[in-house]
Amino acid sequence: MVIEHAVLNVKAGQTDAFESAMREAKPLIAASPGFEGIEVRPSVREENQYLLIVRWRDIAAHEDGFRKSEHYAKWRELLHGFYESMPQVTYFEEPIVS
């Protein structure tokens, strides 16, 4: 299992619409083979910032599976207009301490 990690910076004044769109988009990613879970958390102190963590079976499930799917086209359409800048995705492995 790997996690996909990104900090999302949403345009000012658009957080409510972004949150609705994320709830609408969730089933698109959840239906993707190798998807194992998602969390989208608002920052406590940084306005308009969210942490996205998606658990995948492996990186291929994200890069070769979801990102090349029609569901991803719809995901982009729902969400990408809200981002102040394009999110940088990093993958992390199983914990060395937990």
Place this chain on the structure above:
Amino acid sequence: MVIEHAVLNVKAGQTDAFESAMREAKPLIAASPGFEGIEVRPSVREENQYLLIVRWRDIAAHEDGFRKSEHYAKWRELLHGFYESMPQVTYFEEPIVS
């Protein structure tokens, strides 16, 4: 519950020693009131980079509890010498989607 989030950049060539030190340090943070869990995950593609996530009852458990404790002094002593730059901590709330 909140999560403390930081990306840790460890000095080149010191990851094995850092991982050992983190395993040694874990009981120090785990004993702190309001601690609810920790994950330290290596990046898949960014050498020397780790994701730290600590679950706390609230921010005060971290800032006013752990960080002002003697355990934190020992935690710093064990770990802070490994960081290429001082980690930026961000707090995130309960998920709006999960």
